[in-house]
Amino acid sequence: MVLPQTQTGRAIPTGRQSVTPYDRIKQAILDGELLPGQPLTEQSLAEWCGVSRTPIREALVALAQDGMIERRNRAFFVRERSPEEILDIYDVRITLEASAARLAAERYNKIDRIRIEQALAACKELPADADGAALAQANRVFHHAIQTAAHSQALDDLLTRLNLHLARYPATTLTSPGRWQSALVEHAELTEAILGNDADRAARIAEEHFTEARDIRLALWEQDTI
């Protein structure tokens, strides 16, 4: 693979901020190019990114702090997560998304309102034969709009963190038969509750919505393993 080489290591003149090793490695893990348990040697990553080991190490340290990779002995490995850990993440997410919905209902402003309405509309306008990636993207935008509307830095931080770990498991629950239709209804109800300042109802709907997602994930696993 031919990569843009720099002589001095200065920024590649792409016009704007070039993609950092941190982003590249993270994306590679999310895309499944780097598999769990795989050792990450600094030299190979450095060649792959076209930089020296120094920025690679910074990226690895940051990713380790994110929980995406782990240090064992002296090497970094893509972190592996057991089904139990994934389920725990789903459970915490249920709680936090419910909090986000509650806060959004209490705190949203005009811009948040427009964002949520547009994201909901985008979900509705998706063609019936849209693929999983498109569904996941629209879904992510919608929930992120709510997350933002909650105006809680702390909550935003933790939810982003959790979702990062779930993003590694690409088989979205949204492609489960009939799931997208019911998700659309729930999204509409959630929007109505939030924009109507009904915090309790918003929290309850969000809780049910994400519990459903968890249960579908569970069912998908049991299909595989039984």
Added chain:
Amino acid sequence: MVLPQTQTGRAIPTGRQSVTPYDRIKQAILDGELLPGQPLTEQSLAEWCGVSRTPIREALVALAQDGMIERRNRAFFVRERSPEEILDIYDVRITLEASAARLAAERYNKIDRIRIEQALAACKELPADADGAALAQANRVFHHAIQTAAHSQALDDLLTRLNLHLARYPATTLTSPGRWQSALVEHAELTEAILGNDADRAARIAEEHFTEARDIRLALWEQDTI
């Protein structure tokens, strides 16, 4: 300040793993030696820790990922948090600690039970004139025992993260008049609920307990500002 110098940069022969720059800088921030808004120059930190800039940069990257410091322009600064942000953290903590108490009631094992009972006993045995640091320490051990008993990696991770940000504000709510006595009662009730596998009651008590902590923090601020 005279610091242990190494010629080769190899480990200082302290007998065991020497304190990493990450830990040192983090502690300095928690202790208030490094104040919010203060710029962190790599060179001075390197001299302070007795290492070169390379390990310092790794520490700074990790701390930035923790949210303890932030990058503005090209420099690192100790992160400042507004009262609103702190309150948001308290709010999220209420939710997560309630979840932890619920899970602990459902999942605790023998070792967890011993840890919780011992931590509770340690709280009770503190002398009446114990200082804030001692109260905070005993309190931390107790809640950490519950956090561990929840057996949720995800929850543990997020709670540790949240508490890290609250640890910067050393004026503990526990020194508020009468607070420690009522906290002791609540700890005992919480322990009883958890060990009795009463998940709902445990969650409710934890929620009230941490809501109280938040409200005391709020009251302390209003004393100062009004």
Added chain:
DNA sequence: ACACATACACTTGTATACATATAAGAACCG
């Protein structure tokens, strides 16, 4: 005296050199 330009010092970002530890393979001994 004030504004603007230029030079310099300081700091960061990256590359690279080198010491050390670890693991794998080869050789040797039982």
Added chain:
DNA sequence: CGGTTCTTATATGTATACAAGTGTATGTGT
């Protein structure tokens, strides 16, 4: 032939050199 030890290759941890950018201070011109 198997096990153990030594050797060596490879990867990490740290230090250092150097380039580039930024902010400040100084000097000059009006």
